Amino acid sequence: MDHQTLSDFIWSVADLLRGDYKPADYGKVILPFTVLRRLDSVLAPTKADVLAELAVRTQAGVNPDPFLKRKAGQSFFNASPMDLKKLLGDPDNVRANLEAYVQGFSEEVRDIFERFEFAAQIDRLARAKLLYQVAEKFADIDLHPDRVSNSQMGSVFEELIRKFAELSNETAGEHFTPRDVIRLMVDLLFIEDDDALTMPGIVRSIYDPTAGTGGMLSVAEEYLTTGGHQAAVRLFGQELNPESYAICKADMLIKGQDVSNIAFGNTLSEDGHVGKTFDYMLANPPFGVEWKKVEKEVRREHEQMGHAGRFGPGLPRVSDGSLLFLMHMLSKMRPHAEGGCRFGIVLNGSPLFTGGAGSGESEIRRYLLENDLVEAIVAMPTDMFFNTGIATYVWIISNRKPDHRRGLVQLIDGSGFGRKMRKSLGSKRKELGEAEIAAITQLFGRSEPADVAILLDAAGKEVDRVVVPEGEAAPASQEGGKVKIAPLSRLLPTTAFGYRTITVERPLLDEQGRPVVFEKGKNKGKPQPDSALRDTENVPLAEDVQTYFEREVLPHAPDAWIDPTKTKVGYEIPFNRQFYVFEPPRPLVEIDADLKLVTDRIKAMIAELAA
Template identity: 65%
Template sequence: MSQQNLSSFIWSVADLLRGDYKQSEYGRVILPFTVLRRLDCVLEPTKAATLKEKEKREAAGLNPEPFLLKKSGQHFYNTSPLDMKTLMGDQDNIAENMFSYIEAFSPAVRDIFECFDFHTQVQRLDKANLLYLVAEKFTQIDLHPEIVTNEQMGHVFEELIRKFAELSNETAGEHFTPREVIRLMVNLLFIEDDDALTKPGIVRSLYDPTAGTGGMLSVAEDHLSGQNPDARLVMYGQELNGESYAICKADMLIKGQDISNIIHGNTLSEDGLPAKQFDYMLSNPPFGVEWKKIQKEIKKEHVQEGYNGRFGPGLPRVSDGSLLFLMHLISKMRPTQDGGSRFGIVLNGSPLFTGNAGSGESEIRRYVLENDLLEAIIGLPTDMFYNTGISTYVWIVTNRKPKHRKGKVQLIDASNMWQKMRKSLGSKRKELSPEHIDKITRLFGDAKEVYVEPETGKQLSSRAAQAAGSVATPISRIFKNTDFGYQTITVERPERDDKGEIVKETRGKRKGQPKPDSKLRDSEEVPLSEDVEAYFQREVVPHVPDAWIDHDKTKVGYEIPFNRHFYVFKPPRDLDAIDAELKGVTDRIVQMIGELSQ
């Protein structure tokens, strides 16, 4: 059965629910039943042997659990003689038998169904006389991994979650990230470590603090196993949404991962893996979501722990918590002497420039850039995500930059690298083709300035673009970290009395000096690369000779004006051409008026 047919089949269960369930509630039934059927199929080949092993070990007075795990061939088991097909043999007692079957799973699996609140749904379905019909529907499909691969199952989960998110008007981007965006991020994450990752028996850790349904973890594992079948990626994650956590945990369980590494809860207010650091990390935190509900815990950590905690550099405004996730990931990086880390995070445009010098956002950017952690930012096309059309950016952050990248940041404009989808999925109308992913990956790997010739689409180096003399469009640019820094200076001018005389301070450390007039106060932003005094003498003094700088108010700020660095000036058309066009339009209007008067 193809993925599309499988998704359609599972979605057809909604026809049974119509009337008794609201559309926004369909997922509460369909998602856990899909997981249950998947686990049921996975255990089917070893079910009889597992039950026999349980009987044998209990008769010997031994704890059967380790033996059952080994016999099942999975990281979970079920000790009930029932399965989904045998449940169909007793229609009158299906609810009671369903509860018994669920309770016979190993504890990690029972936790999954508790997060789905599955017992409540079973009772509700039974009361509506729908439980047997729904369960029977799912017994008609075979979800064994030999029939439906892990990757296919991941796509099924993704499509179902997307549909339910649309029906429920969920927050944009809250549950999952498009697969091609994840593939790009994984490419960028691993590209500089290709040699190391091909060594036999290599083990690396990967963490996603906003794991959703586990898409990022799954794609990263597929990528690494494709490069090196002997490599092992140990995966960790935390997820706030109960249903997404349950699906992620089920997916990891089937893939043989240790699901104790998947944590349920709010990553920002309660880090579920506090002592852990990782080789690689990926994250797509929710865009523009406020953190008012956890403000007390975050501020407490910021004040009490400072740089020993996660939020030492500063706190962003409460309306957008994106940069909190960035700092959380930085706190999870292995020390450079232990091999270091690299991570990719998807952010909206706000973290690039929001906040003046001295603000929380600016201080966070300052920390990242002054510690040489930012490797690259890739601007993606709009309309790439299912529930939002906004511009998004992938930040690549590492504490083990290769020598040629030290002290530098690469910006890549991939906003025009997309193809139209055959069918829109919510707000998602565009996608990255494999060719686009390869092109962006090469641009990142080369770490050079690259321009595109508009007429031919040919890529040019910065030197070739200058030599050609054409208006070439930049798509990859290299900057020094300090290029994004500036100092905000406060320019004061003296207060004057009615006679125009300068008023002097009468007290304090400035006694006898000109008193500043707050109405005339102004500020200037001076690039870090410039001497403040030289800038002041050149740009300010010629216009206001009586001005001075209040050095006590000088603040250092950082912003990354991404779009400005890719702007290409297009000169206006020749005036003669515009005049000719206007004359042509005027002549047609005169002609039309003449025809009307005839």
């Protein structure tokens, strides 16, 4: 059963709820019932053995919990004689039996349904006389992992959340990331470690500080446990939204993961994994969301702990907290001496360049680049996410760069690799197929410059894109068409992104046009600066400041000088500038010819009207 068919079937429950529930509230019923049926299906084969074991251990007077988990073959169990199908045999007591059944789960599962506030929904459904019908609907489907894989189940939850978010005008992208984006990030994260990951006995930890429904963790685990990889994987995460947290926790339970590794709460103000470090990390923090709610806690940590805390490099402006998540992840990197760490994070364009020298954003970029932590930044196609069509970038950060990457940052323009979807999903109108993901991943894996040859037909329509590694010839154009060459992958030294902002002063003049000088103090006899004429210049780090000043400033302002006390070092990553290709305008003769055709056509039409 494919996930779309399953989603459509579960969605049909909405027909029962219509009228008694607002469409925006359907998810409050459908999501917890879907989780309940999934857990019910997982435990069904061992149900009788678990109940028999419970009787034995209860009679012996010992704590039955560890024995019941062993009999269930899971990290959870249900000690109630009920299941969803048995509930239907007693229609008059379905509410009481359902509540007792949920309470029969082990503590980890009960917490999941508390996050869903499931008891309130049972009460509401019972009062609306819908509880039996809804339970009957879900009892009819089989959600055992043999029928519906964990990957399919994850897609089902995400499809349902997307639909509910559309109904309630919420942003689905706050809860999960499209699977094609995750697959690209996972491939980028692991490609340089592929050989090591095939060795037996390896244990790797993966962390997502904005876990959502657990999609990133699931795809990463699937990569590390299939295709010849033999790593044992430990998954960690934290999530703020109660429903997303509940789904993520249920998914981890079924996978056999330690659910205590999935923390609940705001990652920025309540670190759920204090003191822990990880081998790999993935995150898609919310774009452009202000952090005013946690400003007090974040500023306190920054000011009191400095680099001993999570936010030592600096603080971004309150209107966008995405760089706070990046710094949080920096603090969670396993030290290089213990094997190091690599992580991927999705950010919008703002962290590349927002903030001048000395600003919080610039200081964070400075920390990353001066410590040689940025391996690559990949520009994604627009319209890739469910809740926004803006440009996004995947940053790959590592404290264990291979030798050939030391001191370099790779920029990859993957914005042209998206292909249009047959049917849009919210704001998501493009997707990355296997071929596109492989092409971008190979560019990163090769770690070398490359161009892209865009093949156009005679009408100027794009028919193909071909990656051209440095030193190789571009493909020939089709008959009547042409080939456009554009940069695709660039490797630049970390210093290429740094600059010094110098303050250029001009003298204050009196009424006779003579410089006004200081009459006392350490600057006695020196000209006073005129604040109205004060200006700044950005000098690349690779260039000598005095040489730049003499070449660019003095010819235009011979009386100017630099105030060295105000010089600041800044960093920005002008991504688009590295991939800009100038296209000269058409010859004037061609433009004139086109204009003449248009004007002649207009004259002819006017003549026809006048006739």
